[in-house]
Amino acid sequence: MPSLDAIDHPRDLKDLTPDELAPLAAELREVLIGTVAGRGGHLGPNLGVVELTIALHRVFDSPADRILFDTGHQAYVHKLLTGRRAAFDGLRRRGGLSGYPSRAESEHDVIENSHASTALSYADGLAKAEARRAAAHRDGTAPGAYRRRNVVALIGDGALTGGMAWEALNNIAAAPDRPVVIVVNDNGRSYAPTAGALARHLAALRTAPRYERALEFGKRALGGLPPVYRLLHGVKRGLADMVLSRAMFTDLGLKYIGPVDGHDVQDVERALRQARDFGGPVVVHCVTVKGRGYAPAEGDDDERMHSPGPFDVATGALLPKAGPSWTGVFSEELVKAGAERPDVVAITAAMPGPTGLSAFAAAHPDRTYDVGIAEQHAVASAAGLAMGGLHPVVAIYSTFVNRAFDQVLMDVALHRLPVTLVLDRAGVTGDDGASHNGMWDLSILQVVPGLRIAAPRDAARLRALLGEALDVADGPTAVRFPKGPAGEDVEAVERIGGLDVLAREGAGDAGGAGGAAGSVLLVAVGAMAATCLETARAMAAGGVATTVVDPRWVKPLDDRLRGLAAAHDLVAVVEDSGRVGGAGDAVARLLRDGGVDVPVRTFGIPQRFLGHARRPQILDEIGLTPAALADAIGAALAGRGTEGAEPALSGPGRHS
Numbered sequence: 001m002p003s004l005d006a007i008d009h010p011r012d013l014k015d016l017t018p019d020e021l022a023p024l025a026a027e028l029r030e031v032l033i034g035t036v037a038g039r040g041g042h043l044g045p046n047l048g049v050v051e052l053t054i055a056l057h058r059v060f061d062s063p064a065d066r067i068l069f070d071t072g073h074q075a076y077v078h079k080l081l082t083g084r085r086a087a088f089d090g091l092r093r094r095g096g097l098s099g100y101p102s103r104a105e106s107e108h109d110v111i112e113n114s115h116a117s118t119a120l121s122y123a124d125g126l127a128k129a130e131a132r133r134a135a136a137h138r139d140g141t142a143p144g145a146y147r148r149r150n151v152v153a154l155i156g157d158g159a160l161t162g163g164m165a166w167e168a169l170n171n172i173a174a175a176p177d178r179p180v181v182i183v184v185n186d187n188g189r190s191y192a193p194t195a196g197a198l199a200r201h202l203a204a205l206r207t208a209p210r211y212e213r214a215l216e217f218g219k220r221a222l223g224g225l226p227p228v229y230r231l232l233h234g235v236k237r238g239l240a241d242m243v244l245s246r247a248m249f250t251d252l253g254l255k256y257i258g259p260v261d262g263h264d265v266q267d268v269e270r271a272l273r274q275a276r277d278f279g280g281p282v283v284v285h286c287v288t289v290k291g292r293g294y295a296p297a298e299g300d301d302d303e304r305m306h307s308p309g310p311f312d313v314a315t316g317a318l319l320p321k322a323g324p325s326w327t328g329v330f331s332e333e334l335v336k337a338g339a340e341r342p343d344v345v346a347i348t349a350a351m352p353g354p355t356g357l358s359a360f361a362a363a364h365p366d367r368t369y370d371v372g373i374a375e376q377h378a379v380a381s382a383a384g385l386a387m388g389g390l391h392p393v394v395a396i397y398s399t400f401v402n403r404a405f406d407q408v409l410m411d412v413a414l415h416r417l418p419v420t421l422v423l424d425r426a427g428v429t430g431d432d433g434a435s436h437n438g439m440w441d442l443s444i445l446q447v448v449p450g451l452r453i454a455a456p457r458d459a460a461r462l463r464a465l466l467g468e469a470l471d472v473a474d475g476p477t478a479v480r481f482p483k484g485p486a487g488e489d490v491e492a493v494e495r496i497g498g499l500d501v502l503a504r505e506g507a508g509d510a511g512g513a514g515g516a517a518g519s520v521l522l523v524a525v526g527a528m529a530a531t532c533l534e535t536a537r538a539m540a541a542g543g544v545a546t547t548v549v550d551p552r553w554v555k556p557l558d559d560r561l562r563g564l565a566a567a568h569d570l571v572a573v574v575e576d577s578g579r580v581g582g583a584g585d586a587v588a589r590l591l592r593d594g595g596v597d598v599p600v601r602t603f604g605i606p607q608r609f610l611g612h613a614r615r616p617q618i619l620d621e622i623g624l625t626p627a628a629l630a631d632a633i634g635a636a637l638a639g640r641g642t643e644g645a646e647p648a649l650s651g652p653g654r655h656s
């Protein structure tokens, strides 16, 4: 019996007999569970696509055929079947395999992602390019024989709720001669039961009693041939047409095959072959169970096993975390705000649990809106709610607000609407890789007129600043905080206007001057406060008088920062966000506009895509540790070095 170790390339799968597939699937599941238990990762989504992925690689010829994974969180099985079994132990670890498809890792990985609902657009583009290539062969401008490179996209029912997916379908369906195979992995779930009418439609397709009866009838009466086969090759007004004539996909002009049992490799293979050979756009609707084959991940109503941290394999119990998380603090505070303020409503883009909205949803189901994976719509819909007299809180990961920039700008800010964006996972998130770091929000949101942005340094400030944000009635607000435990509260030693002075270390006082080696105003943005306090102590030990100030609101900045800055020899801004266009640049602008001529240095995330690693490893790599900061700031003060500066590039910037 061949084992996973014998699969070096997807072509090795093609010779396996049907009897050999179930043991292979079991082995894949064992590897998935064992590996993810040790370091965290996307478990449920991958357990659900084991058979689907085997079938995809048996029917299509990757890499000549392009297999695209929407979101990419379900590509572990694909990695294991495309020559990366030996490296799988390094999954999501520094230098190891990425948790998402990665072009650097394999020629079988076509797109790099993690943001949902993009694959159908890539597929549309690839299919258009393929049509051009075919035309070039037909008219003789391209040499050699033509062999079509099939384009296949696997997309979840959750990702299918994203607007971009429908923009793509609109184009794909309009070109009946341009083949694209769209495999819908329908498990009925995103991070919660998939929201909206589309999910209801898929559910109706898969659960209609009429249909189930028809399936049984099909299997018996048609000698075991699944209805899929009948759909494309059967009688025109046959069984499937009768049952599915009202299917939305069909009405759009797409061929529809399904529902197919996504855990029956042979049924899936049959459907995929039909779709491949059809020669136009086809939707293959596969029904799967998220978490299939591991009891704690099946029927996992609160989606703990979607992307768990380390857990105990025997019980599925997650290993304990260190202290209350930022998300947990926000969650509690929003429930309190909701009890006091009937106008507060909450919006999530398919992530009620991870963004901390579940508690608010339990308390106020009628004031909570899960809009699907639809950040643009979430924000524009929040604008509508605000116009209707409510105060919406849009709880979203920092990296996903990128999607909704125009809606924040034009639909919320232009109308000066009281919408509060709560940006979780801001800053370096680490093991989810380049696209999941929340390193762009401060830069892109800086340019939004009238938007106020708070960066709480600890749990107490998160509570307070959320309250302040909810009190703003004449325009939008954002509150950003990182992933993980909130840590100890850091009390201020003095309040100057809206600024909190956290420490005066060394010989300096409020006047700043006096350190033998000069004086520094350290502007600690949000959760970098603890790091800055340690940095200040290290600098003071070296004779540098250091004042640490937390601006609390990083947009607009309190202009009393100018007075503080003017009393020091150097201003150093430390932020867990992109250093280009972020808080450091805002501080420099504030000082420049006020005629304060003190040098400003910014220490933040450099402008490049970060590789995946643990958050502390990345902070270390980019110099955001107390020791590295003390050295760099000391050197800047001494007039040496260009610490914090972006390296000059001779060519286009590249990934790390």
Ligand SMILES: Cc1ncc(C[n+]2csc(CCOP(=O)(O)OP(=O)(O)O)c2C)c(N)n1
Binding pocket: 044, 045, 048, 071, 073, 074, 114, 115, 116, 117, 155, 156, 157, 158, 159, 160, 185, 187, 189, 190, 191, 290, 349, 350, 351, 373, 374, 375, 400, 403
């Ligand atoms: C633009 C965007 N918003 C939110 C997310 C967070 N997210 C990751 S997976 C997921 C659910 C995906 O559901 P589905 O596509 O059905 O895949 P499943 O996990 O059920 O296999 C969400 C909301 C994301 N990756 N991208």
Ligand SMILES: CC(=O)[C@@H](O)[C@H](O)COP(=O)(O)O
Binding pocket: 071, 073, 114, 115, 306, 307, 354, 425, 429, 432, 483
């Ligand atoms: C694919 C995706 O976008 C999410 O599943 C994400 O990886 C979860 O991140 P957290 O584990 O930080 O909630």
Ligand SMILES: [Mg+2]
Binding pocket: 156, 157, 158, 159, 185, 186, 187, 188, 189, 190, 194
């Ligand atoms: Mg799903």
